[in-house]
Amino acid sequence: xxxxxxxxxxxxxxxxxxxxxxxxxxxxxxxxxxxxxxxxxxxxxxxxxxxxxxxxxxxxxxxxxxxxxxxxxxxxxxxxxxxxxxxxxxxxxxxxxxxxxxxxxxxxxxxxxxxxxxxxxxxxxxxxxxxxxxxxxxxxxxxxxxxxxxxx
Amino acid sequence: xxxxxxxxxxxxxxxxxxxxxxxxxxxxxxxxxxxxxxxxxxxxxxxxxxxxxxxxxxxxxxxxxxxxxxxxxxxxxxxxxxxxxxxxxxxxxxxxxxxxxxxxxxxxxxxxxxxxxxxxxxxxxxxxxxxxxxxxxxxxxxxxxxxxxxxxxxxxxxxxxxxxxxxxxxxxxxxxxxxxxxxxxxxxxxxxxxxxxxxxxxxxxxxxxxxxxxxxxxxxxxxxxxxxxxxxxxxxxxxxxxxxxxxxxxxxxxxxxxxxxxxxxxxxxxxxxxxxxxxxxxxxxx
Numbered sequence: 001x002x003x004x005x006x007x008x009x010x011x012x013x014x015x016x017x018x019x020x021x022x023x024x025x026x027x028x029x030x031x032x033x034x035x036x037x038x039x040x041x042x043x044x045x046x047x048x049x050x051x052x053x054x055x056x057x058x059x060x061x062x063x064x065x066x067x068x069x070x071x072x073x074x075x076x077x078x079x080x081x082x083x084x085x086x087x088x089x090x091x092x093x094x095x096x097x098x099x100x101x102x103x104x105x106x107x108x109x110x111x112x113x114x115x116x117x118x119x120x121x122x123x124x125x126x127x128x129x130x131x132x133x134x135x136x137x138x139x140x141x142x143x144x145x146x147x148x149x150x151x152x
Numbered sequence: 153x154x155x156x157x158x159x160x161x162x163x164x165x166x167x168x169x170x171x172x173x174x175x176x177x178x179x180x181x182x183x184x185x186x187x188x189x190x191x192x193x194x195x196x197x198x199x200x201x202x203x204x205x206x207x208x209x210x211x212x213x214x215x216x217x218x219x220x221x222x223x224x225x226x227x228x229x230x231x232x233x234x235x236x237x238x239x240x241x242x243x244x245x246x247x248x249x250x251x252x253x254x255x256x257x258x259x260x261x262x263x264x265x266x267x268x269x270x271x272x273x274x275x276x277x278x279x280x281x282x283x284x285x286x287x288x289x290x291x292x293x294x295x296x297x298x299x300x301x302x303x304x305x306x307x308x309x310x311x312x313x314x315x316x317x318x319x320x321x322x323x324x325x326x327x328x329x330x331x332x333x334x335x336x337x338x339x340x341x342x343x344x345x346x347x348x349x350x351x352x353x354x355x356x357x358x359x360x361x362x363x364x365x366x367x368x369x370x371x372x373x374x375x376x377x378x379x380x381x382x383x384x385x386x387x388x389x390x391x392x393x394x395x396x397x398x399x400x401x402x403x404x405x406x407x408x409x410x411x412x413x414x415x416x417x418x419x420x421x422x423x424x425x426x427x428x429x430x431x432x433x434x435x436x437x438x
Binding site: 019 | 186256
């Protein structure tokens, strides 16, 4: 076991990890943040997407050993003072959520995408590209793209 | 999954670890390696991470050369204006590769060393005559042409205790245009069924020089030398491109596999040689 320090949703965390632990396991099993989901476990579906230093990554393929000193944001870190973030509200209001399993990942990829736009606009094609690593098996994507469009 | 994970911070340290632990494996972004470990295809007891070595990271410019360090992520390369401007075929490949999540961690060195016949960055790098700089554990450096780097399916010339340092590219002349296009069953998160990269250098209407790179239609990404030879010196026309497509179709050696049937891949090669050439040609005039 090794001790690492990193910033998780704004707070400094110190925790023990195994060498072969992935970030997803650390978040869910050790730190009890179960908002991040495990889908395929192979970097295909994006259900486990979190931000590391502002970049969206698949936490199932991200070694916990590599987050030492970095900043991690999960779905739990988006709301402020008990209020949902604008992205979360938009997904709710526009029917971007059905079963909800892919939603945390979708929202984290949306966050990385919007933070990166720096106020510039985006086409439907841009949104589809940005979310191409997040699979949804319920809504058929139309409402998800609509949810993202409404807040750009 | 059970492995020890080392995080060296210099090339020397990484190579020393590699030579001390004979059963260890280098890992960069890990988007292929961790999948293989999870699927129990490989089981390395020790992984040596290349992510914390600053000198393996970044894109550098010097005179006519542009150097991409092996540990640079696919996303960083895609976002580089220098790359977009000088190597548009590489940009074409990157934006259609896997997902943003994967490109944020996957590296170009990893994609090339993994040596999949379907490696998306390989055929664009082949048409730009990329050179590969390699270092061994005695710190001797060697330079290979990328076309000599791949030796078979998932095999390269890299020795056990060697590390790929960087890719050396040269700026193209003004009369050059290039493009890459891959045929996929879906629009994202798919491997190339066939990938075609083409670089044209024109002298007015004449094709002064040409490079044709093909992915997924041979044991390794390849240059289509016969097709290049045929096109060189010819006047640019759709008919000539169709004839070139016919040559490329017979020059590659695809197999029937999960991605498609060999005859179909050959037909796609034929069509794409023309289509991608036309895109490359259009880009010269811009």
